[in-house]
Amino acid sequence: MTSATHRATRAPWLYLAPALVVLGGLLVYPIYQLGLISLFRYTQAQVSGGEPTTFQGFGNYSALFSDPEFWQVLLATVLFAAGCVASTLAVGCALAVLLTRVRAVPRLALMLAALGAWATPAVTGSTVWLFLFDPDFGPVNRILGLGDHSWTYGRLSAFFLVLLEVVWCSFPFVMVTVYAGIRAVPAEVLEAAALDGASQWRIWRSVLAPMLRPILTVVTIQSVIWDFKVFTQIYVMTNGGGIAGQNLVLNVYAYQQAFASSQYSLGSAIGVVMLLILLAVTLGYLRLLHRQGEEL
């Protein structure tokens, strides 16, 4: 053995066994079941055993796709996620750059504040932000002089309020990761660029951004995944999807279908749609990695 990197034996599979068992049983098998349930008629009657399950083929899907509400929810989900991702990345990157420009004390202050927001559990963050924007007792309306304007009443303003909370609790991950990435860039490179008279924007665009691309890809992908499946914030802050379901996103929609209306197969079909969308994003990401010549 010339290298400590071992040739094929049974050992790697022994090391992998626990992970594969857990992932197989609690991730792969549920995905298979999700697909299966989405092809059957599965409601309360079938769950309690009162009626046999019947094969529906793509019946659930055609029911779903012919329902205008589904398309509306899908569109809202994509737009909402896109808004969250773009804002999170913009805020996170801008503050990461800011962190590199200040001395230790302000840096620590911002870092600690961000860690606090990051550490806040989703349910807690949701209720706190609702309280901040409460029409009767919240400070925000007082500061902005908005009287008793209700943020959760209108469709857009409710989505906007949830977006603020989501950005607040997710920008720290982007900020800290990008900051760690910038710190890994040798100082001489930046100094040389500055000596050559490059502007801040130019340094970011031509020096930092290319070196940070792998990190930026990772944080973008993570943000897409997290924001596309936001559940808790929407559920708590808009009380289960907003007035008349105006603030539903796919996740909450699927939950309502399955557990509130006992339409398990319809809920599963929505789950499959989400899965396929995120799979498409993943494949795009893998292609990107491949094109960048990244070795796995």
Add this chain to the structure above:
Amino acid sequence: MNLLRRPWRLAAEASAFLIALVVAFPLYWMVLSAFKPAGEIESSEPRPWTLAPSLDSFRRVFGQQDFGRYFVNSLVVACSVVIVSALIAFLAATAVTRFRFRFRTTLLIMFLVAQMVPVEALTIPLFFQMRDFGLLNTLGSLILPHIAFSLPFAIWMLRGFVKAVPEALEEAAYIDGASRARFLWQILFPLVLPGLVATSVFSFISAWNDFLFAKSFIISDTSQSTLPMALLVFYKPDEPDWGGVMAASTVMTIPVLVFFVLVQRRLVSGLGGAVKD
């Protein structure tokens, strides 16, 4: 790095402080409101301080049946998930970085893809699975899925740390007569511990935050419930008990805050280590 001229740096520092204040404000307001006496919380002219701090809201929260128990339940769930997934991920990350074997790349891609699975979409099949295992209404129904969901990311993140340990070290250990198990647990494990800490932050948060599974799988036995559900006892959308909500929120946030502050350095350097790779 002195890239900025003095006035600009001062402006940057002032804005850093200002942004820190804005970012921390929701947490400040949460703790402040938790300590405000009842009359002050529901005032239409909220003050950013309180003259008569009171523990009434906390008394109400802990007076709620089983609140302490929910807290322990949440802690049990989060800690089990952190420990078990860290151990499993460590073994798996070692396998994919220190061995060459068939299907290695395929596995890596699978772990990557697994990270993208919207776990919320799996609530329905997992519900039936937990029912069939007889795990509904037990903490197991929260622990098991979260272990599975935090694994792919944990493996992916730990990979960089395991890779960073020089192979010469492994050869030296074998030459000195160490067994593979001994190398794994007594040499490699302590070396990647900082990475495990950074990874554990993510699994801790996902388990501690869990709302959907607690809501869906703990349906009849509320003694098995966790903090997010306990919090919502006080949050009735029509007439929320804001004092109770803020006190419960404070109690729920503090353990995570403490955990974060403890691992803060490791987290930052850990993310740096994971992304440099």
